[in-house]
Amino acid sequence: MAAQVYRFDQPQRFIAGTVGRPGERSFFLQARDATKLISVLLEKEQVSVLAERVDDMLDEILRRAGGLTTVPAVAPPELDDLDPLEQPIVEEFRVGAMTLRWDTDDEEVVVAAYAASDDDTEPPDDPDESDRDVMVVRLSGPAARAFVKRAQAVVGAGRPPCPLCSLPLDPAGHVCPRQNGYRRRD
Numbered sequence: 703m704a705a706q707v708y709r710f711d712q713p714q715r716f717i718a719g720t721v722g723r724p725g726e727r728s729f730f731l732q733a734r735d736a737t738k739l740i741s742v743l744l745e746k747e748q749v750s751v752l753a754e755r756v757d758d759m760l761d762e763i764l765r766r767a768g769g770l771t772t773v774p775a776v777a778p779p780e781l782d783d784l785d786p787l788e789q790p791i792v793e794e795f796r797v798g799a800m801t802l803r804w805d806t807d808d809e810e811v812v813v814a815a816y817a818a819s820d821d822d823t824e825p826p827d828d829p830d831e832s833d834r835d836v837m838v839v840r841l842s843g844p845a846a847r848a849f850v851k852r853a854q855a856v857v858g859a860g861r862p863p864c865p866l867c868s869l870p871l872d873p874a875g876h877v878c879p880r881q882n883g884y885r886r887r888d
Contacts, residue, residue, distance in 0.1 A: 705817075707829050708733070708740045708794070708837040712810075716839050718749045718853040719787035724861045725872060731797070731815060732787050733839050739788055742815055742837055744797035746857060753853035755802055756811060756846055763804060763843075772809050773843030781848035795835045799825045811846040813839045 710716065715734040720727040729749050732741045764773050798818030805812050816825045817835040829836045841849060861870035866880040 705832050706794075706835045707832070708738070708835075710735055710740075710837070710839045712840060712842060712845070715783065715788075716841060716845065716849055717783055717787070718753070718849070718856050720856055720859075721787065721791060724859070725870065727860065729856070730787060730791060730793075731837070732791075733837060734788060740794050740837055741787065741791050742795055742797050742817075743793045744815070746860070748797060748800065749853050750857045752800060752802070752813070753850045753857070756813070757850045757854075759802065759804060759811065760843060760846055760850075771843065774847055777847035777851040778844050781844055783848065783852055794837070798834075801825055801827075805840070808840070809843065811841045811843070813841070815839075 710733040713733045713735045715732070717732055718729065719732060720729055722728055727746070729744050729746050730741045731744060731749075732739070734740075760773050763771060764775060767773070795817035797815045799816045801812075801814045801816075803812045804810075814825065814829050815837045816829075816832060819834050825834075825836070826832055829838050861872065863869065864871050864876055864878055864880075867878050869876070869878070
């Protein structure tokens with residue numbers, strides 16, 4: 703079966719979001735344009751790293767251009783997207799690898815999320831040559847900054863960290879390795 707390539711050029715919406723309670727959340731990237739809605743499942747760490755890398759790339763582009771670019775320093779408030787993931791959430795695939803690049807001709811961020819595979823081969827440079835499903839999203843600088851802002855908020859909205867060991871605190875209690883497993887009872 704041939705791999706499916708889901709393309710979104712300047713989608714109406716490209717967000718990271720979650721389903722479930724903190725500690726049991728599933729993370730998704732969701733893209734919407736006029737004709738389709740695609741959701742792909744990924745890990746919290748993948749969302750965090752993607753947001754960090756996009757932000758770093760945009761900062762570097764801004765620095766190299768000396769401010770003479772369409773990339774804003776911060777996300778424009780009018781692009782804030784606080785709405786939940788669109789329903790129905792149908793997982794097209796689980797993300798295994800992602801690539802990120804800057805298209806200098808169109809001044810766009812290009813994110814490609816590839817389906818997980820059994821082999822550890824690197825994804826091809828051209829998504830059309832992939833043997834696994836891939837979602838390709840092209841974003842303007844302002845839209846990319848808005849994506850980063852939301853993705854960082856989604857990742858940070860989980861369980862608070864333990865002040866001693868930095869592991870997530872569970873609502874039912876926390877066995878902290880820094881306390882030799884001692885659990886404080888309230």
